[in-house]
Amino acid sequence: MATQDVDPLDVERVRADFPILERDIDGQPLVYLDNAATSQTPERVIDAISEYYRSYNANVHRGIHQLSQESSIAYEDAHDRIAEFIGADGREEIAFTLNTTQAMNTVAYAWGLNELGPGDEVVLTEMEHHASLVTWQQIAKRTGADCKYIPITDDGYLDMEAAAELITDDTQMVSVVHVSNTLGTINPVAELADIAHDHDAYIYVDGAQSVPHKPIDVKAMDCDFFAFSGHKMCGPTGTGAMYGKRHILEEMQPYLYGGEMILKVDFDEASWNELPWKFEAGTQNIAGGIALAEACDYLDDIGLERIQRHEQQLTEYAYDRLTEHEDVEVYGPPGDDRAGLVAFNIAGAHAHDLSSILNDFAVAVRAGDHCTQPLHDVLGASASARASFYLYNTREEVDMLVEAVDEARQLFA
Template identity: 75%
Template sequence: MATTESDVLDVERIREDFPILQREFDGTQLVYLDNAATSQTPDQVVDAIAHYYRHTNANVHRGLHQLSQEASIAYEEAHDRVADFIGAEGREEVVFTKNTTESMNTVAYAWGLAELGPGDEIVMTEMEHHAALVTWQQIAKKTGAEVKYIPVDEEGYLDMDAARDLITDDTKMVSVVHVSNTLGTINPVSELADIAHDHGAYIFVDGAQSVPHMPVDVQDIDADFFAFSGHKMCGPTGIGVLYGKEHILEEMEPYLYGGMMISKVTFEDSTWHELPWKFEAGTPVIAQGIALAEAIDYLEDIGMENVRRHGEQLAEYAYDRLQEFDGIDVYGPPGDDRSALVSFNLDSVHAHDTSEILNEFAVAIRAGDHCTQPLHDKLGAPASARASFYLYNTREEVDKLVEALEATEDLFA
């Protein structure tokens, strides 16, 4: 694609694929900066969903008729497409769930309840999303395991010296977010994987904020488990991915039971289907999986390295513009060392008020604790405002954000 102000993407051309970005509110065009919560969906992905329902709609792996055969092939090929996208060895390592949270819970219940007990340790970070923190916290309560947290320093980085001390031979699972959805920090997950493996522990990487924004190879990371969601990467809601190394998934027992995931059932016992189907009980996310494959095609046509550079450039530009305010707290690493989001608070203005006023300017951001309440407690902020960027955002939209924040500041002066 041709280059623009970002020196990477033809953003104006890309925006044509997202009609929702042309919406106006009271005559003002939408500025959508809430992509860390959910991205917008291009026409190509919407068309893929519609095509499935109009031409191929049938249940998979259950019928010998033509529609079922076509749907089954498309659904299986979607697993292959995801496996290729993240560097997995094959579809056996790719389980479709409904979101990152379900992927976390699948491992926590299928592996954690069976393998953890008193004396075992789970190590997380202070910047974990509730999807990980709450899940492993509750599993620890059920099993008697202990949870430890790698500290976050004042700049928003992990204290890696503390990580080396906290991860011990008693550690069984290290669960770490790849990119913080509050700080924008890109964590050294490969280094953490090495530390975990040196102590015989597994590592689970939460990739909800990384896979949409940068090239990811789970084998390069050496992740044992990895999870992400389709709706943050131009795909539909209702589809998540759990990657797991094949030998680990083979050893794990499923925790959802029913149709699709069985091999043989008698009145006395049951055996399970081959991977990945043994973890996909019931009618699966067929249309969503097919649409996720289309979203991956869309992103790879643009180039994930280009997506990464564009998002990081916007985040750095926004970080620099926000420094123009005298009374502002911007959280996380410097602008040139973060992913595609910036969280902040104007002095004496609650984040919810900031979001409400920005909405009057048709600027959509997120306000709240972003499912990281313990991290916000550490930051000394009950909530923060967050602007998050994607491949269709522009510097002009960052400028509109700043203009709206100036008006907010004036209102509360």
């Protein structure tokens, strides 16, 4: 369904689901525009966490008593729900993690350390989050492999001609961010998957900035690995998921060892539990996993197509308003062709100073390199301010952002 064809979002009704949005900051209403870092949490997700601890708090798969059975069923059902949410074939393809970063490290250590060697290559992009870039960089140093980077064009897109040249028969892994958390660029991951597979390479997709905002189908994009974090999609912190094609996960060895991930062990040898449990060593964030499934239900009840369309409208409006002034530089593609964020700078002002001034107006944005320091080097900026939007943000809040930016512009003029 095209996003322009969906019904509009009832934002005021949505906002009522989020208690924190009722806060004032020094007598001014909170304008929360830092959703790419962490989204807010609706009441029903908070209730799901509370209900677990109030009613059936127990470890999973380790008891035959009633509470453990209830907890185990809810936890397993949560895996099924996450699999359904992103189009995976079942719980066997979904391992819960603390966040996208842990998922990235799981793939890098469990697969990369065993499979990469001198002469092998990992292809990334210049817009990668540190979670991907630094992890593969360090794995390459340990294995003797090389990292190569797909450049970006002047307008913030991936240079796909360069990608086709960089991905060769020496490439073993392509690691790409689905949506740039700085540029807002939506990368053609299915096309990159085709190129990678033509060279018998795997592709890992960082979905931290896409899963909360648009429908995802991992089978349609044909990625081999996919990961995302709960705290960016109305879920709890310390939750996330790693998707992997089942046949790959079955061949991979775990890199965290301990309870739950063991099938059989003696003093000399150990064998691993079935999927996905062999990648979930020790007691997990059970309440968080269950609440993450509730967050998926919440987003589906709202409608991801509706959320995506709402964010597109806000982002295009914010882009147009901010670029009215020559002393404001917005990074990345045009406003009508990007995800729901805008990173920008004001001439003569450091992003941290700008963010501090916006905070005086109760406008919360992020300032810094957004864990994309090499990308900022490419952009020629030490840092940027970033406003990122979600389902509960309004056009009026964009106006409040722009008014606060105008105040800052006058101060630094």
